[in-house]
Amino acid sequence: MKFVDLHEDLAYSNQMGIDVIEGDHQSSLKLLRNFDSLVFASLFPHVNTRDERSDLLTSMYGYTTHSTTFSWELLMDQIKFYLYLERKGLVKVIRSREDLSAPVTKLLLSLEGADVLRDYTDIYILRELHVRNLGLTWNYDNKFASSCMSRKDYGLTSEGEELVKLANSLGIIVDLAHAGKRTVMDVASITRKPVIVSHGNVMKLKTHRRNLDDEEIEAVVRTKGVIGVTAIVSTLREPTLQGLVENLRYIGESYGWEYVSLGTDFLGIEKTPEGFDNVLKVNDLLKYVEGHEEEVLWKNAMRVIMANMV
Template identity: 50%
Template sequence: MRFVDMHEDFGYSVSLGKDLINGNYQSDLTQLKNFDDVMIFSVVFPAMESIFGYSKMYFQSLINQVKIYYRLEKEGMVKIIRNKEDLNKKGIKFLISLEGTDVLNDPYDILLLKELNFKSLGLTWNYDTKFAASCMSKKDYGLTGEGEELVKLANDLGIIIDLAHASKQTVLDVTQITKKPVIVSHTAYRKMKDHPRNVDDEEIEAVIKTGGIIGVMAWYKVLPEKTFESYLKVINELGETFGWDHIGIGTDFLGIEETINGFESISQINKLKEYLGEKADKVLWENAYRVINENLKD
C-alpha cells in the first residue's frame, strides 16, 4: 500500500520528548515502515509552549526540528525529499514542511528554507503574520504585499504553498496570483461543520482552479461527528461535489490532542483504502503526488 499524508507533526512531537521511533503514537516510524511506500509532509512547527498556550515562534526551534529529520535520515530510517527523483524511491519519505511564517522576517528568508530542503510552506498558523491573515483573524486583511512576494518566490523555488489555517481572503488572494497548484493540507468542509479551520465552497473552488487539492484531517472538532464514518462522509461529499482529482488526506496526527473513534492511528489507514475502493490510489497517492511533482523544480 502507498499513501501521502499531507500533515503530520513529527518534528514538534519529537522535540517534546516523544519517541516516534519505538513508541506507540498516532503515527510513528514503527507503524509507517509496515507500508510499501509512504510520503509524509513532516511538519516543522517552531512554537514554544507556556502555561498560557503557545507563545512566539523561534527560529532556533525550527533548526532543532530540521536536525531531527536529518538525524533520522542519517540513521537510514527516512529519506528526505530533495528533488523529483526522490519521489519514486520506495520506503518512508519525508517532505519537510513549515507551519506558519512567524519565524520569517522578510520574503527572502525563504531562500534559507530552500537550502534546508523545505518543500512546503504554510503561510499561517492560528496567528496573523506580516504575510497573511489567519483563519482566526479578527480582521481578515488577506495576503499582504510581502506575502505576495513570498508566494511568487515559493513558486520560483519549487516550494508548495499550503493554505491550511489561512483566512478566506488569504486563500482567495493566493489562488489569484500563484502559478503553481496549492494545497490546503489539513482541513474539512465548512458546509458540513461550521468551524474556522474548515474551508467553504468558494475557497475550495479557488484552490481547484490552481490544480490544487484539499487534505481532509482526522480531528474530531472539524467533523460533523467524532467517528470514522463521519470522516468518510466528509471525504465522499468533497469528492462527489468537487471531483476526486482534488481530494487527499492530511491527518494532522501528532498535532491533535484527540483523534476520532475508529481512526486512532496511521496503521488504520487500510480501512480508508477499503472504503474508497477504486478511488483509493487517486485520493491516497496520485493527487498529492501530482501537486508535489508540479511544484518541485528538478
Template identity: 60%
Template sequence: MVLVDLHEDFAYSAQEGKDIIHGKEQSSIEMLKTVDKNAIIFSSIFPHIDVLSERSKELSLRYGFYTSSSNFSFDVLLSQLKDYYYLERTGHIKIIRSKEDLKKPGIKFLLSLEGTDSLKEFEDLYILKELHFLNVGLTWNYDTKFASSCFSRRDYGLTSEGEELVKLANKLGMIIDLAHASKRTVLDVCSITSKPVIISHGNARKLKDHVRNYDDEEIECVVKRGGVIGITAITSTLPEKSIKGLIENIKYIGESFGWDYVAIGTDFLGISEVPQGFEKITKIKELVIEGHEDQILWRNAYRVIEENL
C-alpha cells in the same frame, strides 16, 4: 506506493518526548513501514514555544477549546530540523530534496514549515530551500506579516510581502499550504499562484461549521488551481468524532468537486484526540472509497508535488 500523508508532526512530537520511531500511538516510522515502505510524509516543523497570555485565554473563550499563545523562534525551527536530519543519518527516512527523490525506496519525509511566524522577510525562503523545505504553510493560528489566519479578527488576506513570498515559492518549487489560512488569504493566494496549492489538513465547513474548516468557495478556488484538500483527523472539525466523519468529508469533496482533488492530511502526532475507528496510521486503508483508492491515498497529492517540484 500506497500513501502520501500531507501533514504529520514528527519533530514536535519527538520534542515532547514521544517515540517517533517505534511508537504505537497515532504514527511512527515502524507503523508507516507496515502501511507502505515507500510512503511520503509531509513532516511538519512547528517552531513555537507555548506561553500563557491574554491572547490564549481570549481564543479559548471565543472558540470553545484550549489554545496556547506562542512565541516563534528560528532556533526552534533549526532544533526540529535536526531531528529530521538525525532520522535520515540513522537510516530511518530519506528527506526529499528534488523530484528524483520521490521514487527512491524507503520512507520519505517532505519537510514542511507550519506558519511563517518565524520568518523576517520573504527572501528567507531562499534559506529554507537550502535547508530542503519544500512545503510552506503561510499561517498557523496567528496573523503574520505575510497573511491572515483563520482566527484573524480582521481578515486582511495576503499582504504585499505575502504576495512576494507566494511568487518566490512558485519560482523555487516550494508548495504553498493554506491550512490555518483565512478565507481571504485562500482566495488571494489562488488568484496569483502559478502552481497548485494544498490545504494540507482541513475539512469541509458544509459538514461542520468550524473556524478551521473551508467553505465551498475556498475549496473551489483550490480545485481550480489544480490543488488538493487533505482531509484531517482533527475531531473538532468533523461532523462526528469517528472514521465516518472523515469518510463523509472525503465523499463530499470527491462527489462535489471531483475525485482528483481529495487527499489525506491526518495531523497525526499533532492531535490529542483521535476519531473512533481511526486511531492510528495503520488504519489508513479503511478510509478508501471504492474505485478511488489510489487517488485519495497518494495519486492526487503526488501529482501536486510533481507539478511544484
C-alpha cells in the same frame, strides 16, 4: 501500498517526549513502514505559553491549547532531527524528484506558519534547508497573510504576494491550512502552481474556523491543488471514522476525486476520531472510497508535488 500524508507532527512530538521512531501513538516511523509512505513532516517552531491568546484558542477549538511565540533556533533543531533520522537510514528527506522513489519512508519538510520568517527573502534559506512546503499562517495573523483565526481577514499583504511568487519559482508548495478566507482567495488568484490545504475539512459539514467553505474549496480546485481531509475531531460533524469519510466524499463527489487527499495531523492532535486512532487505520478508509483509493491515498498529492518541483 503507497500513501501520502499531507501533515504529521513528527519533530514537535519528538521534542514533547513521544517516541516517533518505534512508538505506537497515532503515527511513527515503525507504523509508517507498513506503507510505501511519504509524509509532509511538519516544522512547528513554536514555544508554548499561556495568555489571553491561548484562552481565545481554547474557546475556539473546544479543548485546552496554548498560544505561542516563534523561534528560529527551534526551527533549526527540528530540521536537524529530520536530518538525523536520514543519517540513521530511517527516512529520506525529499530534495529532488529522484528522492520520491526512495525505498524508505520519505519526508517532505513542511513549515507550519511563516511567522518565524523575518522577511520574504528568508524563503531562500528555507530552500537551502530542503523545506519544500510552506504554510503561510498558523493560528495568528502575520506580516504575510491573515489566519483563519483573524478578527480582520485582510488576506495577503504585499510582502505575502512576494512570498507566494518566490515559492512558486523555487519549487516550494504553498500550503493554505490555517489561512483566512481572503488569504485563500488571494493566493488562488496569483499562484502559478497548484496549492494545498494540508489539513482541513468542509465548512458545509461542520462550522469551524479551520474548515473551508465552498468558495474556498473551488478556489483551491481552480489551481489544480488538493485538500487533505484531517482527523481533527473538532472539525468533524461526527468525531468518528465516518465523519472523516463524510468529508472525503463531499469533496470527491462535489468537486472531483482528483482534488482530495489525507492530512491526518497525527502527532499534532490530542484526540483522534473513533475508529481512526492511528495511521494503520487508513486501510479502513479504502472501502468507503472504492474506485478512488489510489487518487486519495497518493496520486493526487503526488501530482501536486510534481507540478511544484523545479
